[in-house]
Amino acid sequence: MAGRENRETFYDRVYALVRRCPAGCVITYGHVAVALGAPMASRAVGYALHNLPAGSDVPWWRVINATGSISLKGRGAQADLQRQLLEGEGVRFDTNGRTELARYRWWPGEANGEG
DNA sequence: TTGTTGACTCCCG
DNA sequence: CCGGGAGCCAACA
Numbered sequence: 082m083a084g085r086e087n088r089e090t091f092y093d094r095v096y097a098l099v100r101r102c103p104a105g106c107v108i109t110y111g112h113v114a115v116a117l118g119a120p121m122a123s124r125a126v127g128y129a130l131h132n133l134p135a136g137s138d139v140p141w142w143r144v145i146n147a148t149g150s151i152s153l154k155g156r157g158a159q160a161d162l163q164r165q166l167l168e169g170e171g172v173r174f175d176t177n178g179r180t181e182l183a184r185y186r187w188w189p190g191e192a193n194g195e196g
Numbered sequence: 197t198t199g200t201t202g203a204c205t206c207c208c209g
Numbered sequence: 210c211c212g213g214g215a216g217c218c219a220a221c222a
Binding site for chain 1 (some may be wrong): 201202203204205206
Binding site for chain 1 (some may be wrong): 216217218219220
């Protein structure tokens with residue numbers, strides 16, 4: 082069975098990783114890219130979430146930029162939605178609209194039984 | 197096949 | 210701390 086169709090696109094990889102992100106935790110585009118083996122593909126990560134279809138079980142709102150802020154600022158209600166969702170998970174935001182990355186930052190290795 | 201775009205990130209002033 | 214510029218990757222037309 083030569084499955085040449087098994088080649089998953091970068092998108093699926095991002096979704097799969099973000100999906101592993103537990104509630105109350107967040108991850109930056111850069112970390113997602115690194116986890117996928119492309120520390121410099123942070124842009125592609127954002128692009129993947131941009132194409133994220135509706136109805137997906139992917140917690141895209143747990144993905145934020147390296148500054149710990151929401152990049153969707155000015156994109157639409159999505160930014161406000163993400164913040165509400167995160168707050169609903171227990172994530173707190175600073176007066177500047179930033180979160181404590183060192184506190185909520187999540188890593189896929191943690192779910193591997195390394196902690 | 198090439199060219200453009202994007203929910204990014206780092207460096208400099 | 211804030212603003213501007215450059216570089217990387219992947220998907221789409």
